[in-house]
Amino acid sequence: MRLSRRFEETVHDQFHEGQVPGPLHLSIGQEAVAIGACEGLRVSDAILSTHRGHHHCLAKGASPGRLMAELLGRTAGYSRGRGGSMHVAIPSIGLLGTNGIVGAGLPIATGAAYAMQVQERDDVCVCFFGEGATGTGAFGEAINIAALWQLPLVFVCENNQYVELTPQELHVAGEIWRRGESFGMPGERVDGNDVGAVADAVATAVARARDGEGPTMIEALTYRWFGHYAGDQAAYREDEEVQRWRTLDPLVRSRAALSDADAGALDASVEDEIAAALAFALESPITGPDALAVDHLATV
Ligand SMILES: Cc1ncc(C[n+]2csc(CCOP(=O)(O)OP(=O)(O)O)c2C)c(N)n1
Numbered sequence: 001m002r003l004s005r006r007f008e009e010t011v012h013d014q015f016h017e018g019q020v021p022g023p024l025h026l027s028i029g030q031e032a033v034a035i036g037a038c039e040g041l042r043v044s045d046a047i048l049s050t051h052r053g054h055h056h057c058l059a060k061g062a063s064p065g066r067l068m069a070e071l072l073g074r075t076a077g078y079s080r081g082r083g084g085s086m087h088v089a090i091p092s093i094g095l096l097g098t099n100g101i102v103g104a105g106l107p108i109a110t111g112a113a114y115a116m117q118v119q120e121r122d123d124v125c126v127c128f129f130g131e132g133a134t135g136t137g138a139f140g141e142a143i144n145i146a147a148l149w150q151l152p153l154v155f156v157c158e159n160n161q162y163v164e165l166t167p168q169e170l171h172v173a174g175e176i177w178r179r180g181e182s183f184g185m186p187g188e189r190v191d192g193n194d195v196g197a198v199a200d201a202v203a204t205a206v207a208r209a210r211d212g213e214g215p216t217m218i219e220a221l222t223y224r225w226f227g228h229y230a231g232d233q234a235a236y237r238e239d240e241e242v243q244r245w246r247t248l249d250p251l252v253r254s255r256a257a258l259s260d261a262d263a264g265a266l267d268a269s270v271e272d273e274i275a276a277a278l279a280f281a282l283e284s285p286i287t288g289p290d291a292l293a294v295d296h297l298a299t300v
Contacts, residue, residue: 022084032250036198048105065280074284081287103136132163147183150214192220
């Protein structure tokens with residue numbers, strides 16, 4: 001969680017320095033959802049991420065340097081610096097993609113879980129999505145097929161309270177964690193700022209999925225500290241609300257479990273890792289127009 005927080009703070013600074021050529025959606029405040037959910041996953045398990053996915057990528061094992069390079073538009077980035085944070089896929093570690101299209105990960109996750117079932121692997125797929133994605137048609141299609149075919153899939157709705165600039169109560173009816181009920185899918189709502197609670201809920205769902213008992217719907221309640229995108233002043237919400245959620249910082253809550261010495265050592269090692277990641281990214285050449293045509297067409 002600390003690595004993800006410092007990674008995004010550093011990228012945010014770089015954004016203000018003019019070093020990030022594309023849009024940036026920060027997950028600061030939501031770290032416990034990604035880190036808790038990925039805690040018990042294997043490399044061969046898959047995840048699907050979103051437009052707000054740096055914490056998912058790092059939790060699944062992405063290299064901070066290569067991810068930073070991608071966001072800074074550098075050739076060492078995962079997509080050669082051409083895509084930014086919404087175009088990162090690392091199949092070798094089971095990251096099947098961040099995505100700029102809201103809800104687009106849901107059908108991909110369903111397909112990935114179906115492939116695992118057909119291949120008789122005991123791997124699982126965890127699909128992250130925001131509460132806004134529950135309004136897409138793909139959401140209904142995915143939960144229906146996942147339940148019908150009892151796919152090894154865990155739906156993790158990262159409910160950060162806002163759908164772009166709109167509070168969820170103006171956008172989302174009913175209870176998300178109960179969305180799968182009429183499909184026979186169990187659901188649970190967890191405190192998404194409590195990394196242990198997220199890890200426990202997802203571990204239970206993953207065990208069910210590995211045992212062939214099908215999908216689970218988990219809703220993790222959390223909050224994004226910054227605007228929808230870097231530069232959004234978030235004037236649509238009250239300062240008091242932001243401050244209240246900041247007191248529920250998942251990092252501060254987890255820190256109580258560490259001794260001062262362990263926390264200090266952790267902070268120091270994260271600072272080293274972030275400094276190395278930034279240096280790696282800045283040393284890599286800026287991606288130029290000559291990279292545009294690379295990897296686009298198959299040659300025969
Ligand atoms: C299909 C589609 N519709 C609209 C958008 C514009 N858009 C980008 S993010 C977003 C809100 C997503 O809200 P949510 O799923 O709750 O995720 P969050 O931003 O809160 O992490 C919208 C509507 C889009 N990218 N894709």
